[in-house]
Amino acid sequence: MQAATRSTFTGTDPDQLSEILSTAKSPISVTALDNKPVSFRCNFLSAGAIGVAECSYEGTIAAKRETQGEKLTIFLPTQGNAIFSYPKKSIESVPGFATLLEGDPTTRTLLVGPRNHLALFIDKAKIVGSLTHMLERTIRGKIDVHPYVDLTSSAGLTLLHLAKQLYRGLGDDGALRQSPLALASLCDAVTFLILENCEHRYSDQLARTALAPAPRHVKRAIDFMHEHVSSTISLRDIATAANVSIRTLQQGFRQFRNTTPMAHLHELRLVAAHNELCDPYSTSTVSQVAAKWGFSHLGRFAAEYRKRFGHLPSQASKA
Incomplete structure (x- = not known):
């Protein structure tokens, strides 16, 4: 498990936000809708295959992911809406539900502020590796995970609790920064919680393997x-x-x-x-x-x- 890192960004420039949200392999372009003022504050914490962020936005922001991302992103919103538009569907992120996205290129993302959310980022290679271990065979390609988890359900409440633990634990004085084994266990807990409780392409196979x-x-x-x-x-x-x-x-x-x-x-x-x-x-x-x-x-x-x-x-x- 790699050492934990922390980055905090605040600003009003959509170009700066674009740079913050993009990776070298998956750029994201950001614009302010109708050229109206926007502002943002994002605090990113990461360690190895998993990361967590607390973000807040003001104004209405349009964004577009240009290429396939390398992470599964889980949004846990507390305020405001976001709509992720794809060629054949749209996924809405609203309070009360976790939203799971596999990093597909979007036609547009619309983020309506004030918007606040906690977000988890998990390397898709870790998801695939865990699923491969569970099924004892090589898994490739998309998982096709169902995009919504009710945060009032048992799985949803547990997911939210784990996300908050990761965020607190990776902070400046967080215990997880000095406990790599505990951090690895929490990362595994999040991964297996998703694979065992969210519908996806391999859910039936996992059930058959268990039974x-x-x-x-x-x-x-x-x-x-x-x-x-x-x-x-x-x-x-x-x-x-x-x-x-x-x-x-x-x-x-x-x-x-x-x-x-x-x-x-x-x-x-x-x-x-x-x-x-x-x-x-x-x-x-x-x-x-x-x-x-x-x-x-x-x-x-x-x-x-x-x-x-x-x-x-x-x-x-x-x-």
Whole structure:
């Protein structure tokens, strides 16, 4: 977990606000509607894969996200409305409901002040990684999470409570700044709360995984993969270790893991490579790590690694 950082911005210039809200990969353009005065105050706190902000705005602001963002944003408004317009739908952010956005490019965002909200920002790579772990297979692409959570519901109240804890804990004298394990646990709690309580593309699969434990031969196969993750093993080797036919093994993985045995092995090797690249005591190069875990084509390894973890192997953090 990276060290916590804090940035506070106040102003009246839409261009300054545009710069504040943009990232290098996902710029956001901001204008004052009808050229009327606007003002803003934003306090951003971040640590690793998660960030939290308290923002207030006066006036009516129009904004547009130009490209796909890399974070899931959760708005927890206490005052004022915001409307996020997309080519085929609009999502409104109003008090009483959390609004979840996957960072899609917008046709326009309209923010009507006075507007106050707390916001959470979670790297989509962390969301995908957690979901991959839960389903025990590689997940790629959008999660398609339902955009609304009722803040009076049990899940909504818990989400709001966690967001406030993160905001307080990452402040100047916050306890989470000196407690990286506690911070990591809170970040995981937010991520799993969303995945387990909000409707999304993989909700049914998560429910089936929870209700249908894998049969013994699938568990034996997975144990064998863990034991030989850095060895050259074939589908036949895995089936033999599980004491079933290849066909039965494949059916078991399709039914109970929604993947194939070799795809599951591939995922284990990607995670093993990631863990070694992030190990602060490891001196191995990217090419050495790739070869160790069975990836013979370095370019393909880099592309698959980036899809899985959100960055290139050379950018793996050893913090």
